Amino acid sequence: MKKNGFLKHVDFFLLDVLCLLFAYYLAGYIRGIGYLLNNDIYRLLGIFELLTLISVVYFYSPYKSILRKKTLNILLKTLAFGIMQFVVLAFILFATKYAEIISRLFLGYQYFIFIILSFSFKVFWIKVIKKKARNSINSGSKSLLIVTTKDYVKDLESDIKNNNFEYFRINGICLLDCEDKADISDFNVVCGKDNLLKYCCNNWIDSIFFDMDYEQIPKEILNSLAISGITVHLRLMKVEAFEGQDQMVEKVLNYPVLTSTIKDRTNFENFAKRAMDIAGGIVGCLFMVLITIFIGPIIFIKSPGPIFYKQKRIGKNGKQFNMYKFRSMVMNADALKKDLMSQNQVKDGFMFKIKNDPRIIPGIGNFIRKTSLDEFPQFINVLKGDMSLVGTRPPTVDEWNKYELKHRIRMAIKPGITGMWQVSGRNKITDFNEVIKLDSYYINNWSLSLDISILFKTVISLLKRDDNEAM
Structure with missing residues (x-):
């Protein structure tokens, strides 16, 4: 924005x-x-x-x-x-x-x-x-992939070093007219034209900067990036109409660019959403402490080991973070998952969901999952800024590795504790494309009132104690 x-x-x-x-x-x-x-x-x-x-x-x-x-x-x-x-x-x-x-x-x-x-x-x-x-070129908080050609790359390197006031971490350079590992740039050449989309799908990239003539950019690449939800900056040399989402003219690395991105939020909307996350995160953490006092000892007695479970998840634009939950499964649950993949109800393995999961801790696991009590430690992630109260479900690393570029739009925003999918009968949805449609609707139609509505529906669902599975 x-x-x-x-x-x-x-x-x-x-x-x-x-x-x-x-x-x-x-x-x-x-x-x-x-x-x-x-x-x-x-x-x-x-x-x-x-x-x-x-x-x-x-x-x-x-x-x-x-x-x-x-x-x-x-x-x-x-x-x-x-x-x-x-x-x-x-x-x-x-x-x-x-x-x-x-x-x-x-x-x-x-x-x-x-x-x-x-x-x-x-x-x-x-x-x-x-x-x-x-x-920040090597350690910035926002990752930027630069797509260019041999004709522009040398001048670009100097401008990056002297004008990186957006504090981008340069993810690497893609040369559309050169081999993947061509020794032509001081920066890391990470891919070429043929595997640009694959690289964008499998790596943490916040935005892409095209520093080249518009006519040189393959239209199929631009269309695929628009579907993925990745923010695209086109250097304003000669730019025709580009079918994307919200568009604006700004500066990147001292170049005027046309930026195409998902639904834009105002400063106030970003502030209000973060303020709501912090307020909800504080309240949620207080409840987490109380819940820990009661269910923590039971978890340890039923299955000796840590009370909390930490797992690598994929956050906004592919950034990894540790997501926290109360442990509802046995200690070797991740190892057992491989043997259970044949029973996965979600086709293509983009998510994992089965009935009567044998890995669940007897006597306590099913209870905290059905009541969603196991999710409360995620309020720590909300306070840290890794997650939001409302967003999309954060995939595991192995799920993320299976994503196609069209699936990547789910991670164009911060993942959430709850979201559109969770309040739309997630137990009945086994087609991952339906999940994508729900998440895309949320992203493209986001508003504070929609977040409040989803939170309200989540509370109603918990009070009714629907048979919800954990994320």
């Missing part, structure tokens, strides 16, 4: 707020006014100054492209920013007739100090960001 200009550079805004406050107190000390907050007039002036700063930031956009500006340009921009604040504040003071009782020398000192501090901290912070951007 593309951030608006203010939120994109909120760090620079906060730095300017701190610089203004420091200049406010330092100017008061130099002018000999004393403790400013004890003075009603100067306390009100401080409020006016903060409101003026916010207004000028909103309308003037002083941080636009700041990471790519030269030092002299930053100085001139900061100087104009400070003068503009001073002019706006002077107009406010004149209109409210406070200009007669406010020390003009105080204001002069303050904004002179502010401009010096603001410029100095901006230059320092930009150096910090650029250092972090270079380091």
